[in-house]
Amino acid sequence: MMAVLSIVLSIAVALISWPILNLLKNYFKARSIGLPIIINPIGLFNPIWILTHRRLLPLFKSLPFGLGDWIVYSGFVSVFTNRYRLHDKHGPAYLLVTPTEISFFVDDPELVEEIVGKRKDIIKADETNEALNIFGTNVLTLNGDDWARHRRITTPPFNERNSNNVWKESLAQATGMLQTWTSQDKDGVSETAGDTMTLALHVLIAGGLGKSYSFAGGVGSLAEGHTMSYRDALKIILLNILPAVILGSLPPIPSFLLTKRIREIGVAVTEFKSHMNEMVKEERTRVNKLDSEKDNLLTALVRASDAANQGKGRNSLSHDEIMGNLFIYNVAGHDTTANTICYAIYMLAAQPEWQHWLGEEIDSVFAGNDNVETWEYEKAFPKLKRCLALMYETLRLYGPVVFIPRYTGTGSPTLKLKGKEYTLPPKTFIILGTGSLHTAPALWGSDSLSFHPDRWISKIDGTTDLEHENLKPMPVGYLPWSIGPRSCPGKKFAQVEFVAVIAHLFRRHRVKAMWALTETQETVKKRIFETLEDSGLEVTVKMYHPEKVKLIWEERT
Known part of the structure; x- marks a missing residue:
């Protein structure tokens, strides 16, 4: 004993x-x-x-x-x-x-x-x-030559030619989303976050994977042979990424030994992988009929897989690498933009004066043309500077990425800070505080935590018309898409999508929060910002309870 x-x-x-x-x-x-x-x-x-x-x-x-x-x-x-x-x-x-x-x-x-x-x-x-x-493994997580190989293969489809397709698909999806929201009338919309996720996922799949779906169906519908939709499987994985990783690394476990939540996560991992495999298989049947100059992301990945089978290592990807990149572009290509659209809408509901500010520009650009199918990307996008300023300000306050992680590995880099040198030891983690940089009063002024999209707009001296407004350049330290060799290749994709959706939503409509009888404009504003602040880091920053604020969409008068 x-x-x-x-x-x-x-x-x-x-x-x-x-x-x-x-x-x-x-x-x-x-x-x-x-x-x-x-x-x-x-x-x-x-x-x-x-x-x-x-x-x-x-x-x-x-x-x-x-x-x-x-x-x-x-x-x-x-x-x-x-x-x-x-x-x-x-x-x-x-x-x-x-x-x-x-x-x-x-x-x-x-x-x-x-x-x-x-x-x-x-x-x-x-x-x-x-x-x-x-x-x-994928382009976001690799280093060295492997990273360069993945970047070389996956970046070309995100080009200016594709921007026009993104513009059209974003307008089409916004039409369906707006119809859903306005049909709910006085009951209010409680699924804003989920709906913007559906919209962004459909835009990504159209622009990056070459498939178009209606807003009301598509990846939110249950496909034949599946027990979970593409959208729902991805959503569950993103909200439970750590348990999903653990489950994915283990051998099969009898379901009776698992909780209901863990079983659901396991099903989501299996179903999402099955959806991606089906996409790849379908693309293989058509890849040789397509002009490589017009490749979308999925086509480029399949071509890289074929190169691997032929022993062409420099431009090749294994099947697991294809799956890894499909997943990471799903996350980076839709989750981030969906969150940004959602946060922007809530802030506009809290401070409706900015809806009027946006409306001035949108009315000026489209001049009575309410037929969104005729809106031309090349003519309209460069003029919608206030809409893009709204995106910049939303990313500043509620950007999906609030730090950039790095690592010294086996090296001991010496870094200069304020004129003094500091040597970091091997195996030191480096946390680049973009969330701090984006809100520091030293960089943004005493109102650094306030929502002011006009901080991004400058006017030519002595002018007041919209034609003479310019978008200010991004200052040093503002890094919503990072910079340098590892900057986000989908930056323009996201900008075009956001601007198109916002311009469509606020062309003829406005949004407001449902009020209780005892509330005032100020108490509603406070409640919305409390909901916004009740956010945390999952894979990206998300509101924990966006459904607490129901939104009503009405026609502008």
């Missing part, structure tokens, strides 16, 4: 002492760098904390004597909610030391832009990429 007790005590001591010893080792290593240090008991990538933090946060926040103060630094929980405040407290760079890693947090505009340009010296880390490799 004593022997068993001794073994148990030894294991307990080892479990307690291991993280403490590692924490001390990392702390002394961090001290040599010369930056402010914050010590935290929870690692950035602790899966238990990632899965449970939303339930545990209220408990830790209620602890007396500041015992729960450490949670604001735990994992990526606080990156969105704190915006610029942690850097305001600790300076443009600080170190977070945990038992498992040292992380370098930085929000200096020039240094951040320098780091994102160093793709060979400062790389992507496996820890930050594993969840996005659920179906296979």
Whole structure:
């Protein structure tokens, strides 16, 4: 009995002492760098904390004597909610030391832009990429020559020629979405987030995968031979990415051993993979009949698969790499834009004066032409500067990506900050704080947390007409699509989609929130922004409960 007790005590001591010893080792290593240090008991990538933090946060926040103060630094929980405040407290760079890693947090505009340009010296880390490799490695998660190969194959379809197709499909999808919303009349729309996801997914599939669907059907409908639609399977995976990764790495588990939620996630992974396989199989039957100059993303991926079968390594992709890229472009190509459209609509409902501001431009550009099928991309898009300014401002305040992760790998890069050099040790995580940069008063003024899309518009001196308005260039440190070699190839795709949808929605309509009898304009505005702020980082930033604010769409008078 004593022997068993001794073994148990030894294991307990080892479990307690291991993280403490590692924490001390990392702390002394961090001290040599010369930056402010914050010590935290929870690692950035602790899966238990990632899965449970939303339930545990209220408990830790209620602890007396500041015992729960450490949670604001735990994992990526606080990156969105704190915006610029942690850097305001600790300076443009600080170190977070945990038992498992040292992380370098930085929000200096020039240094951040320098780091994102160093793709060979400062790389992507496996820890930050594993969840996005659920179906296979891809252009977002790879480094070095493999990244270059994936980028070379997947980027060409996102070209200016495709912008016209994106414009037309976005208008068509917005027509269907607006019809759905206006038909709900006084009951209000509670599915804004889900509907913008459907719209963006259909635009992506049309522009990137060559298939067109009506808004009311398409990927939201249950296809023959499936138990879950393409849209619903993707949605479940995005909302449960960590459990999905864990399930995907395990051998089959009897369903009776799993909870209902875990079974649903497992079905979503299986169904989404099946949907993607069917797309690839169907594309193979037509790829040789198409002009390679007009390839969409799926065609380019299938051609790369054929190249792999023929031993042409430089321009080839394995089947798993095709699946990985299809998944990542689904995430990056629709989830981000859908969120941006959704957040923009809610902010316009909260501050309707900006709807009038947008309406002035939209009316000027289309001059009484309500037939959206005749709206021409080449003529209209360059003139819709206020619509694009709305996108920039939405991405500034509620951008889907609030940090850019990087890693020193086996190197020890030396970085210059405010005239002083700092050498980071190997295996240091680098967290580029775009969420901080996008809201810092030093960069945006005292109203940095306020919604003012006109901050992006400049006028030629002495002029007041819309023709003489210009969109301001993106300042240093504003990185919604990143910059440099790893910048988002779908930037123009997203801009065209957003502008087309917003122009259509607000050409003849306005949006407002449903009011309770006791509410005023100010209390409604407050309620909307509370719903917006009740957001968190899943794969991207999302509202937890957008359905709390029902929206009503009416014709403009």
